[in-house]
Amino acid sequence: MTIQSLNSRIFYDTFVAATTYFERHIDAINDLNVFPVPDGDTGTNMYQTLSGMKNRVTYVDTYSVQHLSKLLSDAALWEGRGNSGIILSQIFKGIYLGLKDKDLTTINIVSSSLECAFNSAYASIANPTEGTILTVLRDIAEESGQQILTKRTFSDLLAALSIKAKESVDSTPNHLELLRDAGVVDSGAYGLEIFLRGIHLHLSGQDVKNVDIELRIPAKDGEGVQNLIKNHDSTEAIYGYCTQFVLKSSVGIEDIRELFVDLGLSLVVAGDSGIYRIHIHTETPGDSINVATTVGSISEVSLEDMERQSAAIMDAAMEEKRESKNQNTGETCAHSGFVAVATGSGIKQIFRENGALAIISGGDSMNPSVAEIAEVLDSIKCESIFLLPNNKNIVSTAKQAADLSKNSVVVIPTKSIAEGLECSAEFDPNSTAKLNEETLTEVMSNVRTLLIFKAERTAHIGDVDFQKGDYGAILDESPLPFKGTASEILSESLKFSGAYDCDQITILLGENVTEYERIDLERLLLDQFGDFYHDAIQIIEGKQPNYEFIVALLSS
Structure with a gap:
């Protein structure tokens, strides 16, 4: 579509389309997340921020572009999630300031909005770092200032900025050694690239839901990211908690920032007019919360254990390798082993730690079929296999699959995950099938x-x-x-x-x-x-x- 001037309908539809396009990239962005902490949630946080904004703001055709951008800016402050999401909220604040009282018939508003967005985002961060979303934001803001001298339409300008964003993201490892070592580009910067590309695709008349996408992936299947986490685990350092909350206070933003600057890392203070969103990485989140309550009231409190998040990345990598091995060669055990039906990444990890030969995804409302269970059982080379269905609705299916399997399979009729986990903890791969069956049956009854x-x-x-x-x-x-x-x-x-x-x-x-x-x-x-x-x-x-x-x- 050729746009000669901006109106609120185009503005809102473009925002929704870019958010939809972003959703298709969440996992890819998460996989690149190593800075400031490899907690694998940048894509999730940015999307939840965008999606939350969309849910908060309902389009009304009487809105002006400026009024709509103010509503989105306010929504972003409340919906900002994580370091990247809160920075994203400041970008939308800058966009509003750049559009305020401007002539919407000229593409110059893109340049003014991006310049304000960079200034707003940069000012919110206690220790700005090159090689991040800030670098890309500055690069496209500067590029827009050059491009408005030659480009005539919004679509042409966004096409040029989309190319510049990709080039800037490509260069982020040159600025940040951590990214080079991990074999990735910056995840937040990539998220901004994707959102900008979504805008360009929509303005070009393409279907953001179905257009082909090409995802960035970590080098060497994420080996660098995993090594980064392993190196951290070998030290006594801890990542601490990603601590976020909204603070209502009459204290000015500079004084607010000063309250938290020595309490942790990755401090971001966003907002104005007495409402601030605080983000900080700290080992003692209670200290930040206590300080906040001395100057105002808090809400929307969120604490995330970044040690657990980084450990989950390693667990997922191990699971992927294990599943790949199972699919290609089949699991082998010397004597006895067990297979469990389960859902939930943490639950699956417990079963793996207890020695499960395979885990079949299933549970309430997602029961595996007889054929699916039998296929897994037949892929395993073992004298005897114990099958834990862990759901009353899967027990009969499990028994049918056991009857069809070419292996010797004993079904322990566990009717819940609780029963299955306790049985798996008592399973002895070196014991006889008869003794294991007696032991697990007794455990299940307790x-x-x-x-x-x-x-x-x-x-x-x-x-x-x-x-x-x-x-x-x-x-x-x-x-x-x-x-x-x-x-x-x-x-x-x-x-x-x-x-x-x-x-x-x-x-x-x-x-x-x-x-x-x-x-x-x-x-x-x-x-x-x-x-x-x-x-x-x-x-x-x-x-x-x-x-x-x-x-x-x-x-x-």
């Missing part, structure tokens, strides 16, 4: 399963009503009547289930549980159980869908 979930619809189960959006609990298929937050219901359910009589309680955190919620849960359980919490309760990231918490209560 496990109770507690599920804490958010109701997706209003339902009546037994004597308990579950309202849509509320949290609920089920203990061994029996609904419990407790109400409150997920953590409060878990606490009440543990008391009801006689937790003190258990030998071991394992709590698996779901994929939607934040680090802040985890810390709250730990405090709640410590207050409730005291020494028993340290002796018998462990909390592990299961990353499972559907359930906030899956709890295994093991008794002898």
Whole structure:
């Protein structure tokens, strides 16, 4: 499309299209994330920022471009996620300032907006670093100043800036040794390149949902990224917590920045008019939160353990290599082994650590077929295989697959992940099939399963009503009547289930549980159980869908 002047409809549709195009690149951007910390979430944070902005701002045809850009700027401040997302929010603030009171019929507004965007983003960062999103933003701002002298349309200008962005991203390793060592370009810079390309593609009339894409990938299959994490793990240094929150305060932005500058690294302070979004990497997030409360009120608190995030990158790399090996050669064991059906990256990792020969993806609403299970079983060379279905709806399917398999397969009819994990912990690959079957059957009978979930619809189960959006609990298929937050219901359910009589309680955190919620849960359980919490309760990231918490209560 040829655009001679900018209007709010074009502005909004272009933003939505670029966000849609960005979504197709989330994983690729995450895979490049090593600076400032290899926590693999840059693409996710930038997309959540963009998507959150889109959800907050509904287009109205009476909006002017300037008013719409102000709404998006305000939304970006509230929705900014992570270091890159908050910098992105400042870019949108700069775009608003660059459009304010400007003539929308001239492409000069692109140059003024990018210049303001760079100044706004640069000012928000305590220690700006070359070779990052800032470098690319400055390069395209300078390029736009040159291009407006010769380009006549918005589409032509965005095409030139898209090319410049790619060149600038290519050069980021020249500025930052960490990127060179890891064999990647800067992930935030790549994210900006993708968003800008999405704008160009839309203005060129192309379908951003279906146009061919070519992804940047780490050199040598990510070996440099993995080595970076391994080198870190060999030291005593820790990444700490990615700490973010919104602060409402009458204190000026420079004084706000001064409060936090010595409390951690990667400090970004965004916002104005008494509302600020704070981002900082720190080993002691409580210090930053406490300081903030001395000058105002906080909300939207988010804590993410970057050690766990970097470890997850290594786990994913190991899983990919393992699955590739299984697909190509089939797993081999000398005597006995087990296969588990599971979902959730953390849960799968526990099964792997307990010695699983293979893991079949499946669970609630995603049951594997008989053929899929049988194919995995037949790919394994082993005298005897134990199959843990870990879901009552998969038990019969597992038995059919076992009957069809060419291998000797014993199905232990585990009806939950809790039962399956406890059985896998007791499995002995050097023991006889008969003894393993007896042991696992006994273990299974000693496990109770507690599920804490958010109701997706209003339902009546037994004597308990579950309202849509509320949290609920089920203990061994029996609904419990407790109400409150997920953590409060878990606490009440543990008391009801006689937790003190258990030998071991394992709590698996779901994929939607934040680090802040985890810390709250730990405090709640410590207050409730005291020494028993340290002796018998462990909390592990299961990353499972559907359930906030899956709890295994093991008794002898």
